[in-house]
Amino acid sequence: MSVTSWLQERFDIAAVQKFAAKKQVPVFFGTVWYYLGGVSLFLFILQVLTGILLSLYYQPGAATAYESVKFIVSKVEFGWLMREIHSWSANLFVFFIFLHMFTVFFSKAYRKPRELTWVSGMILLALAMVFGFSGYLLPWNELAYFATKVGTDIAGAVPFIGSFLTQVLRAGDEVSGATLSRFYSIHTAILPLVFIVFLGIHLIMIQVQGMSVPEAQENVPPEKKKTMPFFPNFVVRDLMLWLIMLNVIALLAVFFPWEIGLKADPLTSAPAGIRPEWYFMFMFQTLKLLPAHLWFLEGEVFGILMFGVGGIIWLLVPFLEKPKYTKLWTSVGVGIVLYMIVLTAWGYLV
Amino acid sequence: MNKRDPLEESPPGLTSRRSFLDILLGATLFAWLGSMIYPVIRFLIPPKQPDLNVSSLDAGMADAFKRNTAKILRFGRKPVILVRKKGGEFKALSATCTHLDCTVQYKDDTEQIWCACHNGLYDLEGRNISGPPPKPLTPFNVTVKENKIFVTRDESA
Structure with a gap:
């Protein structure tokens, strides 16, 4: 008796096989966008694998964190490779999620019946940014120390629970070794668990509802519509792209390594040219440009509230957008992309 | 019923x-x-960690402190910046930027206090003069006794 028939007697696996065989992927000018979610998924898998490996040597704590990262990259065989892959795939992960989000936004794929897929995706994007922020501190270097001071201070601007949040995040009044323990736990225990739950929901919804096609493609007469089977045609293309990504990351890891920098020291001034990770740059630059006082608010509180409100509106786009105002939403989206690009570039150039 | x-x-x-x-x-x-x-x-x-009840800090010898330089000292749990001005007098201010909590530094070319994080500027009295900081830096008292520098909390501030 074959394994398949043994299983079939107990579970209806034929139904799954039938589903996989029937699944089709629309082929048109936008098919390439369908790969972005898959690439993000691959980068997440890489994060989990290299993250588990790094955790075997990493030691949280103000006296040990920096030293253990140095030990990993200088003494452990291929330690440098694991850390570089972890850092590079983390950055690319955020990049591809953003790209994925904007292609979904501009192709209006969030519309009924996929509102909740969009919401789950936005939650994943937010979680990815918290992943990045919490992981950034772990090497306990100067840049991370000040980035964390600023980031946790920003949490203090949340109405009503701000100071509670800052206290809980810092594990005290100041960023210290206790903060590091907390961030390590957030980064390696809490976030992976929450992320996998939402990732599961996200993927199940996509499987159940199938791929979204933009309106222009939907109006194409049926005889002109082309599709390819999901399995194996699309899956093989997916895997090939993953392999290419892995090679690109390996090249980046070798030729453009991420520096460890100087060890964090609470008795030094923030160094000139300090900046956060690139995906926070547009917000960082905005905070730099805002005056000390705006209206009745402090400039920074104003900025943080604006980003907070903006994020919530963005999350609720599928529920707020009315077909009448499609063009308006698209131009708002273009405006936001331009704003992000210009302020990021400004932040790096000035 | x-x-x-x-x-x-x-x-x-x-x-x-x-x-x-x-x-x-x-x-x-x-x-x-x-x-x-x-x-x-x-x-x-x-x-809550009990506050390290520091009221005074020995900041070293006055004649060893170069003019137009500064150092960061730990006052309890908070950093304090001690500046020796060009004229030789001392000034101590809280080193925590009032904007988003970064640690400030002394700029010897313009004789100002600068925060590298978001480009906030203060004068040597601690007044926020440009950039995003919403409040001035808290001043500390500096006394020099027998060539020794002491930084104490400014009770009036």
């Missing part, structure tokens, strides 16, 4: 046994959840 079915709808304006039980059950559930969540939230808040 006519017995009423306990599951029957009660006349309007009267609370039926069922809705009373629903409220009771809901309240119990709520209290139970609260008793689970409360300890967790209390656990998340770090215990």
